[in-house]
Amino acid sequence: MKKHFGYILIAYVVMQLSSIVGIPLFSVIGVKLLGIDPERMEAIVPGYWLVFSFTVTLLVVWAIIRKSETTTKIERATPLDPISSTFWAVAGVFLAFTAQSIAINIERLIGIEMGSENTQVIISIIESVPLSMIIAAIIGPILEEIVFRKIIFGVLYDRMNFFFAALLSSVVFALAHFELTHILIYSAMGFTFAFLYKVTKRIIVPIFAHVAMNTSVVLIQSIFREDIERWLKEYEQIQGFIGGLF
Numbered sequence: 001m002k003k004h005f006g007y008i009l010i011a012y013v014v015m016q017l018s019s020i021v022g023i024p025l026f027s028v029i030g031v032k033l034l035g036i037d038p039e040r041m042e043a044i045v046p047g048y049w050l051v052f053s054f055t056v057t058l059l060v061v062w063a064i065i066r067k068s069e070t071t072t073k074i075e076r077a078t079p080l081d082p083i084s085s086t087f088w089a090v091a092g093v094f095l096a097f098t099a100q101s102i103a104i105n106i107e108r109l110i111g112i113e114m115g116s117e118n119t120q121v122i123i124s125i126i127e128s129v130p131l132s133m134i135i136a137a138i139i140g141p142i143l144e145e146i147v148f149r150k151i152i153f154g155v156l157y158d159r160m161n162f163f164f165a166a167l168l169s170s171v172v173f174a175l176a177h178f179e180l181t182h183i184l185i186y187s188a189m190g191f192t193f194a195f196l197y198k199v200t201k202r203i204i205v206p207i208f209a210h211v212a213m214n215t216s217v218v219l220i221q222s223i224f225r226e227d228i229e230r231w232l233k234e235y236e237q238i239q240g241f242i243g244g245l246f
Contacts, residue, residue: 047129092209
């Protein structure tokens with residue numbers, strides 16, 4: 001792995017761990033210097049630290065990439081033409097949702113409950129700090145595609161065939177979300193994004209699909225959250241009723 005890839009991975013890991021120091025620091029600044037009510041500060045500080053840490057990391061990663069030369073087999077290959085790439089970018093959104101839907105149904109068959117704790121935490125943060133929506137919808141997906149597709153998948157693809165490189169990088173992508181219950185869902189999406197990158201040789205294509213997917217989920221969860229919760233409860237009641245018949 002080239003040195004600049006290592007720097008990007010380090011920056012990403014530091015960002016993920018930075019809340020250990022950053023959130024207490026922001027809390028002290030907010031309460032002591034800005035005079036914000038401690039209870040209010042406790043509710044909003046995760047969102048503001050999320051915005052700060054992800055934005056700074058994206059700027060650092062972008063600066064590193066701009067000064068770096070292409071290094072992986074995918075990057076050295078001729079990219080797909082713009083029109084075809086645009087088609088795959090749009091089609092990729094539907095492919096990702098389809099892969100997610102299949103994974104959800106498989107999880108349901110093996111008894112895993114619907115709903116993502118990770119998604120609910122993010123929605124809760126967005127409700128407290130609406131600005132953090134830009135992280136979940138745009139900046140987060142951009143960083144994830146650079147780290148998990150451009151770097152991890154790209155490096156693995158130099159050493160093995162597409163299937164195993166995509167599979168391994170997708171599992172790493174899933175584990176990084178710290179939600180082992182839904183590892184199949186995250187892996188399915190990661191595999192789809194790796195496929196888009198391999199087909200088009202343009203990292204912007206899986207970035208677009210990932211951003212579009214996350215934006216849709218965030219908007220739907222934020223605007224229709226109460227309706228979704230009601231539908232899920234009704235679904236569970238119907239399932240229970242049908243189960244009782246047999």
